[in-house]
Amino acid sequence: DMMKEVSGLKDLERKIKSLLDIKDVIVVAGDSDLSPWVKKEMGRACVACMKERLTSQSIVAVTGGTTLAAVAEMMTPELKQIDILFVPARGGLGEDVKNQANTICARMAEKAMGNYRLLHVPDQLSDEAYQSMIEEPAIKEVLDLIRSSNMVIHGIGDAITMAERRKTASEEIEKIKQRRAVAEAFGYYFNQEGEVVHKVKTMGIQLEDVKKVEHVIAVAGGASKAKAIKAYMKQAHHSVLITDEGAARELIRE
Numbered sequence: 001d002m003m004k005e006v007s008g009l010k011d012l013e014r015k016i017k018s019l020l021d022i023k024d025v026i027v028v029a030g031d032s033d034l035s036p037w038v039k040k041e042m043g044r045a046c047v048a049c050m051k052e053r054l055t056s057q058s059i060v061a062v063t064g065g066t067t068l069a070a071v072a073e074m075m076t077p078e079l080k081q082i083d084i085l086f087v088p089a090r091g092g093l094g095e096d097v098k099n100q101a102n103t104i105c106a107r108m109a110e111k112a113m114g115n116y117r118l119l120h121v122p123d124q125l126s127d128e129a130y131q132s133m134i135e136e137p138a139i140k141e142v143l144d145l146i147r148s149s150n151m152v153i154h155g156i157g158d159a160i161t162m163a164e165r166r167k168t169a170s171e172e173i174e175k176i177k178q179r180r181a182v183a184e185a186f187g188y189y190f191n192q193e194g195e196v197v198h199k200v201k202t203m204g205i206q207l208e209d210v211k212k213v214e215h216v217i218a219v220a221g222g223a224s225k226a227k228a229i230k231a232y233m234k235q236a237h238h239s240v241l242i243t244d245e246g247a248a249r250e251l252i253r254e
């Protein structure tokens, strides 16, 4: 649109798209590190992007985090015509209740007047408990829905910030640091090259599954996330990135 062309955002979008070599990029004005409302603007852009891409009867899987919480707040009932089923992308990843995938999933569905299913699994599971839980019919059913989603909307975080926010055990944090993780998404930690160096064990969508999903939208902004975005996108070329000017300008500076 005209406003974006004039403000130079379109130019930023083109630059970031070719720099990261990804499907599409949307850049909103501002820096969410400095102004919290910028997350809502990314949310608004994400909802518009969903509307453009979704056809009837879609399954949308979502992750947690404050950015996705902002996306949920911006969801509108016009999406009702599409008949969306919202599901959490993965099980517990150690977030506060308000930022958990389940909470966000339910909120999105409420705002979009769609339906939702939740995944009730504890954050830390022993191998044994894990094996028996995935056999539970009620859980299995939701896992199948998650695996057949045709859209995934997720956040990206700085690796150390996320490990600390999750109150990860100190030995595990050491491992994450030693392996030079810089990005985190879906419970996976990535190094600068976009290689997985650590993973939180939980059920739901796995990284291999994400690569097969038709529409994948990453929503992440703020200059402090530039390194993480760059690293994550190295292995996510078929994704759409919704970000802000703060992250975009920092990405170009790097």
Ligand code: F6P
Binding pocket: 063, 064, 065, 066, 067, 068, 093, 095, 154, 155, 156, 157, 158, 162, 184, 185, 186, 187
């Ligand atoms: O923990 C869920 C999650 O989506 C992470 O995968 C991601 O790194 C993080 O939240 C992003 O959180 P925020 O939007 O609050 O920066």
